[in-house]
Amino acid sequence: TQLLEQSPQFLSIQEGENLTVYCNSSSVFSSLQWYRQEPGEGPVLLVTVVTGGEVKKLKRLTFQFGDARKDSSLHITAAQPGDTGLYLCAGVEQAGTALIFGKGTTLSVSS
Amino acid sequence: NAGVMQNPRHLVRRRGQEARLRCSPMKGHSHVYWYRQLPEEGLKFMVYLQKENIIDESGMPKERFSAEFPKEGPSILRIQQVVRGDSAAYFCASSPRDSRRETQYFGPGTRLLVL
Numbered sequence: 416t417q418l419l420e421q422s423p424q425f426l427s428i429q430e431g432e433n434l435t436v437y438c439n440s441s442s443v444f445s446s447l448q449w450y451r452q453e454p455g456e457g458p459v460l461l462v463t464v465v466t467g468g469e470v471k472k473l474k475r476l477t478f479q480f481g482d483a484r485k486d487s488s489l490h491i492t493a494a495q496p497g498d499t500g501l502y503l504c505a506g507v508e509q510a511g512t513a514l515i516f517g518k519g520t521t522l523s524v525s526s
Numbered sequence: 527n528a529g530v531m532q533n534p535r536h537l538v539r540r541r542g543q544e545a546r547l548r549c550s551p552m553k554g555h556s557h558v559y560w561y562r563q564l565p566e567e568g569l570k571f572m573v574y575l576q577k578e579n580i581i582d583e584s585g586m587p588k589e590r591f592s593a594e595f596p597k598e599g600p601s602i603l604r605i606q607q608v609v610r611g612d613s614a615a616y617f618c619a620s621s622p623r624d625s626r627r628e629t630q631y632f633g634p635g636t637r638l639l640v641l
Contacts, residue, residue, distance in 0.1 A: 448629060457530075457617050457632035458569070503568070512582050513571035514559065514619070514630055 418442060421504055421517035428524055431493050436520045438504035439486045447480055447487045447506040452519070458503055461489075494524045528553065530620050530633035538639045545605040545612070547636045551620030558601040559630060560586075560593060563615040575601060608640045 420439045428434055438447070446465045450458035462471050464480035464487065471478045475498075477490040487504055505516045531550040539545050551558050560572040574582040575595040586593065590608075595601040605612055615637050619630040 450632070455637075457532075457634045460629055460631065463629045505569075512574055513585065514561075515571065516561075516569040518568040 419517035444506035450503040452501040532633035547603040549601040549618030555620035
């Protein structure tokens with residue numbers, strides 16, 4: 416059983432469209448992070464959210480942490496081909512030290 | 527201001543050989559984490575170390591795998607008598623303090639191929 420469920424697993428859209436990626440769990444997390452990973456490289460941190468209900472914006476990307484700190488979403492406005500990549504959510508459980516990853520969402524944006 | 531460094535980036539070993547993977551954390555970071563990424567699977571935690579101490583090795587296979595983070599020098603993930611199933615990308619991450627509220631920064635990974 417995957418502790419962090421990401422959906423959708425694959426997403427293929429046209430340039431200019433909006434999209435949302437979800438990260439859900441039944442566990443409470445002390446923090447949750449979103450990473451982007453390019454082929455052959457390590458995950459690169461996009462954002463960390465720590466407070467329930469928190470919303471963070473990074474240009475066209477909007478990240479939200481659920482009020483109960485069990486889920487998160489990543490919304491991309493007006494997607495561009497440069498947004499193509501693997502998006503990973505990861506969190507540290509309240510009583511844990513290990514970063515737990517979801518399986519990721521592979522996004523493909525075509526022009 | 528270098529990030530997390532890992533070497534080698536690619537490593538090819540034959541079954542039964544040893545693999546040594548190195549990780550130099552970001553400057554000022556004293557916490558190191560190792561993860562493994564198998565094809566079609568997410569990143570899985572292996573071990574968490576501070577300088578000279580293993581804090582959590584709950585994700586590490588009990589046999590053939592070991593990790594260290596000496597007082598001086600990089601952290602080393604060592605795999606003895608490698609088997610084909612060890613082929614994967616191994617990532618190291620570091621943080622300045624306890625990871626529960628601190629961001630972990632990842633290195634580029636070492637891709638291990640066992641022939």
